[in-house]
Amino acid sequence: MALLVAGIILFIATHLVRPFAPGLRAGSIATLGKPAFMAIHGIVSLLSLVMMAYGFVQARETGGTMLYQPPTFMTHITLTLMVISAICLVAAFLPAGYIRTKLKFPAVAAIKAWAFAHLLANGESYSVLLFGAILAWAIVLQISLKKRVTTGEATLPVFVSVRYDLIAAVLGLALYGLIVLKLHEWIIGVAPLVL
Numbered sequence: 001m002a003l004l005v006a007g008i009i010l011f012i013a014t015h016l017v018r019p020f021a022p023g024l025r026a027g028s029i030a031t032l033g034k035p036a037f038m039a040i041h042g043i044v045s046l047l048s049l050v051m052m053a054y055g056f057v058q059a060r061e062t063g064g065t066m067l068y069q070p071p072t073f074m075t076h077i078t079l080t081l082m083v084i085s086a087i088c089l090v091a092a093f094l095p096a097g098y099i100r101t102k103l104k105f106p107a108v109a110a111i112k113a114w115a116f117a118h119l120l121a122n123g124e125s126y127s128v129l130l131f132g133a134i135l136a137w138a139i140v141l142q143i144s145l146k147k148r149v150t151t152g153e154a155t156l157p158v159f160v161s162v163r164y165d166l167i168a169a170v171l172g173l174a175l176y177g178l179i180v181l182k183l184h185e186w187i188i189g190v191a192p193l194v195l
């Protein structure tokens with residue numbers, strides 16, 4: 001589980017530099033230049049994601065302590081929350097429709113729904129560690145983003161068209177289908193649906 005823990009720490013540390021160490025971020029950008037800083041940040045982020053995914057698979061193979069046994073019906077709630085998560089994630093990358101304007105930070109909402117959904121369906125220690133840490137990080141990130149909006153450092157999306165809600169719903173459902181039917185099993189080694 002050491003690789004999983006290291007991946008989580010690296011991911012959270014790199015993604016909380018802006019709210020907790022803005023001087024470090026600004027100094028790094030001044031020294032390296034923004035393109036180099038963003039490239040390094042992207043590479044470290046990708047590395048942390050690979051570490052978390054591989055560490056999670058390793059932890060699952062070696063076993064972990066069962067902290068709680070989720071009831072079977074939680075699987076249905078998890079799958080439903082994942083539909084919402086996929087639609088929110090897609091909406092975050094489109095011009096603003098109602099979804100994006102009402103949620104303000106739809107990517108963060110998607111991450112929180114994803115993490116919470118997985119906590120409902122998984123009671124193993126390594127699952128609780130990963131999804132609990134990501135959920136906590138997303139909550140801190142949302143608080144940070146709200147502060148950035150209040151100080152004028154960031155702006156909220158302005159409504160463009162409901163068309164983008166429809167596109168988010170269609171593409172979100174397609175993404176959900178791809179994840180449930182193939183990607184989840186390919187990346188994590190577990191099929192969310194047994195057909």
